[in-house]
Amino acid sequence: MHNSTLQVHNSLTRKKEVFKPINEGYIGMYVCGPTVYNDVHLGNVRTFVSFDVIYRYLLYLGYKIRYVRNITDVGHLLDDGEDRILKGARLEKLEPMEVVQKYTNGFHAMMEIFNTKKPSIEPRATGHIIEQIEMVQKILDNGFAYEKNGSVYFDTLKFAKAKDCYGDLSGRIIDDLLSESRDNLKNQDEKNHPSDFAIWMKASPEHIMKWPSPWSEGFPGWHLECSAMSTKYLGSTFDIHGGGNDLKFPHHENEIAQNVGACNCQPANYWLHTNMLLMNGRKMSKSDGNTITPTELFTGESPHITKGYTPMVVKFFMLQSHYSSTNDLTNDGLLAAEKAYKRVMEANRTLQQLTTNASSNDLDEEINNIIESAFVDMNDDFNVPKALSRLFELVPKINSMKDGHIDVNHLSKDCLSNLQKTFSDFLFEIFGLQDDQDQNDGQGTALAGLMDLIIDIRKSARENKDWGTADKIRDKLSELNIQVKDGKDGTEWSLN
Amino acid sequence: MHNSTLQVHNSLTRKKEVFKPINEGYIGMYVCGPTVYNDVHLGNVRTFVSFDVIYRYLLYLGYKIRYVRNITDVGHLLDDGEDRILKGARLEKLEPMEVVQKYTNGFHAMMEIFNTKKPSIEPRATGHIIEQIEMVQKILDNGFAYEKNGSVYFDTLKFAKAKDCYGDLSGRIIDDLLSESRDNLKNQDEKNHPSDFAIWMKASPEHIMKWPSPWSEGFPGWHLECSAMSTKYLGSTFDIHGGGNDLKFPHHENEIAQNVGACNCQPANYWLHTNMLLMNGRKMSKSDGNTITPTELFTGESPHITKGYTPMVVKFFMLQSHYSSTNDLTNDGLLAAEKAYKRVMEANRTLQQLTTNASSNDLDEEINNIIESAFVDMNDDFNVPKALSRLFELVPKINSMKDGHIDVNHLSKDCLSNLQKTFSDFLFEIFGLQDDQDQNDGQGTALAGLMDLIIDIRKSARENKDWGTADKIRDKLSELNIQVKDGKDGTEWSLN
Numbered sequence: 001m002h003n004s005t006l007q008v009h010n011s012l013t014r015k016k017e018v019f020k021p022i023n024e025g026y027i028g029m030y031v032c033g034p035t036v037y038n039d040v041h042l043g044n045v046r047t048f049v050s051f052d053v054i055y056r057y058l059l060y061l062g063y064k065i066r067y068v069r070n071i072t073d074v075g076h077l078l079d080d081g082e083d084r085i086l087k088g089a090r091l092e093k094l095e096p097m098e099v100v101q102k103y104t105n106g107f108h109a110m111m112e113i114f115n116t117k118k119p120s121i122e123p124r125a126t127g128h129i130i131e132q133i134e135m136v137q138k139i140l141d142n143g144f145a146y147e148k149n150g151s152v153y154f155d156t157l158k159f160a161k162a163k164d165c166y167g168d169l170s171g172r173i174i175d176d177l178l179s180e181s182r183d184n185l186k187n188q189d190e191k192n193h194p195s196d197f198a199i200w201m202k203a204s205p206e207h208i209m210k211w212p213s214p215w216s217e218g219f220p221g222w223h224l225e226c227s228a229m230s231t232k233y234l235g236s237t238f239d240i241h242g243g244g245n246d247l248k249f250p251h252h253e254n255e256i257a258q259n260v261g262a263c264n265c266q267p268a269n270y271w272l273h274t275n276m277l278l279m280n281g282r283k284m285s286k287s288d289g290n291t292i293t294p295t296e297l298f299t300g301e302s303p304h305i306t307k308g309y310t311p312m313v314v315k316f317f318m319l320q321s322h323y324s325s326t327n328d329l330t331n332d333g334l335l336a337a338e339k340a341y342k343r344v345m346e347a348n349r350t351l352q353q354l355t356t357n358a359s360s361n362d363l364d365e366e367i368n369n370i371i372e373s374a375f376v377d378m379n380d381d382f383n384v385p386k387a388l389s390r391l392f393e394l395v396p397k398i399n400s401m402k403d404g405h406i407d408v409n410h411l412s413k414d415c416l417s418n419l420q421k422t423f424s425d426f427l428f429e430i431f432g433l434q435d436d437q438d439q440n441d442g443q444g445t446a447l448a449g450l451m452d453l454i455i456d457i458r459k460s461a462r463e464n465k466d467w468g469t470a471d472k473i474r475d476k477l478s479e480l481n482i483q484v485k486d487g488k489d490g491t492e493w494s495l496n
Numbered sequence: 497m498h499n500s501t502l503q504v505h506n507s508l509t510r511k512k513e514v515f516k517p518i519n520e521g522y523i524g525m526y527v528c529g530p531t532v533y534n535d536v537h538l539g540n541v542r543t544f545v546s547f548d549v550i551y552r553y554l555l556y557l558g559y560k561i562r563y564v565r566n567i568t569d570v571g572h573l574l575d576d577g578e579d580r581i582l583k584g585a586r587l588e589k590l591e592p593m594e595v596v597q598k599y600t601n602g603f604h605a606m607m608e609i610f611n612t613k614k615p616s617i618e619p620r621a622t623g624h625i626i627e628q629i630e631m632v633q634k635i636l637d638n639g640f641a642y643e644k645n646g647s648v649y650f651d652t653l654k655f656a657k658a659k660d661c662y663g664d665l666s667g668r669i670i671d672d673l674l675s676e677s678r679d680n681l682k683n684q685d686e687k688n689h690p691s692d693f694a695i696w697m698k699a700s701p702e703h704i705m706k707w708p709s710p711w712s713e714g715f716p717g718w719h720l721e722c723s724a725m726s727t728k729y730l731g732s733t734f735d736i737h738g739g740g741n742d743l744k745f746p747h748h749e750n751e752i753a754q755n756v757g758a759c760n761c762q763p764a765n766y767w768l769h770t771n772m773l774l775m776n777g778r779k780m781s782k783s784d785g786n787t788i789t790p791t792e793l794f795t796g797e798s799p800h801i802t803k804g805y806t807p808m809v810v811k812f813f814m815l816q817s818h819y820s821s822t823n824d825l826t827n828d829g830l831l832a833a834e835k836a837y838k839r840v841m842e843a844n845r846t847l848q849q850l851t852t853n854a855s856s857n858d859l860d861e862e863i864n865n866i867i868e869s870a871f872v873d874m875n876d877d878f879n880v881p882k883a884l885s886r887l888f889e890l891v892p893k894i895n896s897m898k899d900g901h902i903d904v905n906h907l908s909k910d911c912l913s914n915l916q917k918t919f920s921d922f923l924f925e926i927f928g929l930q931d932d933q934d935q936n937d938g939q940g941t942a943l944a945g946l947m948d949l950i951i952d953i954r955k956s957a958r959e960n961k962d963w964g965t966a967d968k969i970r971d972k973l974s975e976l977n978i979q980v981k982d983g984k985d986g987t988e989w990s991l992n
Contacts, residue, residue, distance in 0.1 A: 023587055026587040027587075028587050064587075066587055066591065066594065091519055091522040091523075091524050091560075091562055091730070091731070091734075095562065095617070095729060097617045097619065097729060098562065098616050098617055100617075101614070101615070101616060101617050101618060105614055118597070118601055119597070120594050120597060121591070121593045121594055121596075121597050122597060123593065124620075124623060126623055127620060127622055127623030127624075128623075129625075129626055130625055130626060130707050130708065134708070211626050212626065212630070233591060233593060234587070235587070238587075445976070446943060446976050446977075446978060446991055447942055447943055447946070449972060449975065449976040450943070450946045450947070450950065450972075450976070451946070452972070453950065453968065453969065453972040454946065454949065454950070456968065457953060457965060457968070457969075460964075460965065468956075469953060469956065472949070472952065472953070473949065473953075476945060476946075476948070476949040479945065480941070480942050480945040480946070481942075482942060495942055
């Protein structure tokens with residue numbers, strides 16, 4: 001189908017490399033999932049949409065993929081310490097799992113709204129405490145960790161000396177790494193070195209989520225879950241590890257250290273990182289108000305936008321930036337994305353109606369080249385914006401074929417049907433878009449059909465100066481919030 | 497609002513009892529959830545729909561409820577034992593969690609199709625191995641279990657002698673219980689007594705899902721997970737434990753034994769059991785073909801039915817039987833349910849349009865009494881079919897108010913608005929039905945509005961002998977599969 005070879009930018013080597021899975025035909029992919037103590041924010045959505053497209057494209061290429069995306073549900077909620085003597089008083093207490101369930105449900109709903117595919121396995125950190133304890137033990141056994149007062153710390157200094165890889169991913173030089181620590185749990189005095197990090201934490205008495213372990217009643221360090229769960233489901237070395245850029249350090253750097261410390265091998269051959277979602281050129285931040293939630297984007301209820309955008313328009317907007325570039329959300333950008341999205345969907349609908357009698361095949365080569373280029377783009381580190389631009393090269397051609405400026409009969413049957421299939425495959429299978437005008441329940445079709453009928457009757461009524469009928473139609477459409485616009489290409493309508 | 501007291505039939509005492517929660521205003525409810533190694537079957541759907549209505553009604557009464565429904569995901573898939581030397585070969589291996597994820601997703605989707613509310617917590621058995629190991633240890637410490645060759649068995653004989661409760665739930669007398677065993681794991685020779693059951697099983701080498709424990713690398717017995725997870729999230733004694741009738745023995749009987757054995761108290765004050773879903777008067781069974789899946793019900797692709805039914809019609813059908821009675825699925829029953837469902841939804845739509853000038857309030861008492869009776873029914877062990885029949889007492893009255901046979905002005909404003917609210921609350925909040933004619937996305941409204949317009953234009957066209965327009969309308973509606981029927985009450989339409 002297409003001859004170029006898939007290359008991916010590997011954050012670990014900072015190079016674009018030919019992608020070669022460990023086991024031919026199979027791919028193991030791990031992506032760091034959400035922490036479920038808050039609503040998922042739009043930056044996360046961008047990350048998960050990006051990896052969804054990568055997943056979809058790899059599936060499209062025919063790989064059998066085990067895609068693991070975890071749920072970080074180990075939480076640090078504290079009991080209020082109030083002594084409840086009533087039987088059953090537990091029901092009045094805060095239960096972290098109830099919080100977890102709520103936000104997990106919300107996350108899943110949002111992923112569905114953005115039409116992403118579900119991962120093959122979605123393991124939870126709390127569901128893998130035993131595996132994490134076993135990994136802590138391995139790291140201890142290998143001499144890369146030490147216990148203090150019931151907590152276990154990863155010995156970064158010793159690890160850095162023994163293994164020549166600490167700092168490779170984040171690109172930080174060892175001295176930098178070793179002089180800093182982002183560990184926000186206040187046990188600095190227990191650590192041999194400030195850059196050491198906890199892999200098992202002894203819980204304070206008011207800590208609700210805690211489990212027994214050989215060292216203390218406590219909980220695993222945050223970095224540990226991904227090491228333990230990726231190893232469990234994908235093996236000690238697998239193909240692709242993904243996540244947001246912000247996770248490179250300390251999370252992913254420490255994840256690598258843990259895996260090497262426990263299994264003496266690198267966890268993943270290719271590390272892929274998505275870049276940040278900005279708004280109005282700046283980092284999103286709640287404190288200065290430069291932020292927007294997915295729901296606000298859909299409803300338009302935000303000072304940053306002039307109207308609401310459908311999830312598919314928002315997704316289309318995101319796809320216009322490469323996953324490894326920043327993506328700057330602005331109202332103008334969204335407006336432009338909406339226009340482009342409608343244009344490409346309209347073109348697809350037009351394309352699917354075209355037929356050819358294949359009187360010649362003059363146009364085949366040109367069309368096939370554009371299609372081939374789109375695959376070359378995708379094979380070039382999943383360059384979605386470039387592949388999208390190929391579709392937009394095709395849009396005016398499709399429109400010209402419709403209105404006769406280009407003779408569709410100069411396309412062979414095979415070429416047309418390949419174009420039809422590939423165009424819609426890119427939109428729906430690979431990019432995971434949906435056509436907002438489609439409604440699976442048949443109502444969309446009925447609505448569109450009835451509007452055709454009404455626009456037709458309206459035209460006749462006007463021509464026959466039947467103002468009664470014309471007025472009746474105008475009033476009813478206005479009542480139903482249906483806008484009708486007569487243009488040179490015919491009459492368009494939209495439902496608000 | 498209503499003065500009767502909620503009573504529930506307690507399977508444990510085999511009596512109807514006044515419901516009194518342990519902690520006023522709060523309810524802890526545990527329902528045994530699905531095993532996720534198969535598609536959810538219709539009998540399970542009935543159970544979960546039944547408990548959803550119970551949950552919804554308790555919420556409606558104003559209780560704050562923690563509703564826990566587990567996912568049984570500890571599986572007994574076996575490795576094929578093939579020695580794979582390739583690096584990464586793990587990806588080619590069967591991974592039980594991938595199977596679990598697939599069927600969990602399918603289960604969730606089906607629960608959504610039937611419009612059930614999500615539980616507050618949905619704990620997984622594999623996510624609570626530590627808690628289960630701790631409970632095994634407690635039972636061992638209390639002397640009600642013994643270890644043999646790495647497996648741990650519950651000592652039913654000793655338990656039955658020490659505690660006067662074994663057999664209470666299933667109503668089996670001790671001698672019966674002790675003479676039989678349904679444990680299908682073939683370790684009879686390790687047991688002291690045939691009725692003993694495993695609470696921890698040593699795994700054979702080809703067993704994939706296994707965890708380390710003080711006794712062996714193995715997995716928890718099936719009954720154990722519910723004991724451990726209900727205790728963890730609801731406390732050692734909570735209010736309601738629910739499940740299908742088929743779980744009474746051995747699952748629930750043994751669950752009680754484990755809880756009493758570990759914590760020396762009964763886990764739940766009220767045990768509620770749903771009865772079986774039959775088909776054509778017989779138990780559903782794959783082997784003799786007397787079975788149907790939810791999807792077959794929706795599509796009509798089954799020899800047992802003459803057409804497809806919407807999920808809401810199927811749900812309505814189920815609601816027509818009390819949760820503790822058998823529910824016999826037949827095509828005739830479904831056809832009748834469809835008719836009744838449409839009738840009550842239509843009545844609700846009519847009701848919501850009624851207005852009164854309240855010239856008198858003669859009718860208030862009669863209406864209020866019927867409404868009150870529906871609550872009395874619900875308070876009588878959640879008698880949904882009886883409460884439904886109250887709504888159907890109201891249907892002809894509502895229809896008569898619409899066509900003027902009953903003067904709606906004889907209803908006070910308060911009574912009408914109470915009737916409107918309660919009628920729709922019962923349908924949508926308590927029974928959890930949806931009106932198939934509603935479409936939340938506004939397309940339904942637009943469609944209905946456009947059809948009004950078209951039927952209006954069609955009428956004028958006919959009156960004016962404008963056959964061109966009339967034919968155009970007829971052809972387009974036929975093309976769109978929209979049926980129009982002129983009756984004495986006006987013109988009705990439906991979209992197929």
